[in-house]
Amino acid sequence: MRATRRRDTAAEIDVRKHLTRDGLRYRVDVPPLPGTRWRADIVFTRARVAVFVDGCFWHGCPDHGTWPAAHASWWRTKILRNRERDLHSTQVLVDAGWQVMRFWEHDSAEEVAGMIAKAVRGIPRD
Ligand SMILES: [Zn+2]
Numbered sequence: 655m656r657a658t659r660r661r662d663t664a665a666e667i668d669v670r671k672h673l674t675r676d677g678l679r680y681r682v683d684v685p686p687l688p689g690t691r692w693r694a695d696i697v698f699t700r701a702r703v704a705v706f707v708d709g710c711f712w713h714g715c716p717d718h719g720t721w722p723a724a725h726a727s728w729w730r731t732k733i734l735r736n737r738e739r740d741l742h743s744t745q746v747l748v749d750a751g752w753q754v755m756r757f758w759e760h761d762s763a764e765e766v767a768g769m770i771a772k773a774v775r776g777i778p779r780d
Pocket residue numbers: 710715716717718719758759760
């Protein structure tokens with residue numbers, strides 16, 4: 655298995671397609687904050703919006719997350735650690751004044767892109 659953060663998953667590409675169609679400009683797979691190593695999937699630097707599209711397996715989605723039977727404790731540790739890191743990076747960004755948007759890869763790309771577009775354009779979400 656490769657490293658946790660894989661770029662260009664199908665879900666991300668779908669979301670980005672909608673954003674581009676919407677006329678939004680963004681950066682892909684970059685660290686939102688200088689000096690940090692972890693990356694966000696889609697970053698709007700000026701609007702300070704960081705988007706994560708979390709994989710159902712890697713981030714332990716409540717609907718589709720599975721806990722592999724082989725090497726169970728290794729996987730469990732790994733996935734739990736990913737989730738901890740998710741919480742941590744969210745907190746660091748929020749503290750720095752960013753808006754953090756986290757989605758699951760199973761979310762509708764069109765709806766996700768719509769929410770992102772509203773956030774970036776400063777329209778309050780309901
Ligand atoms: Zn899921």
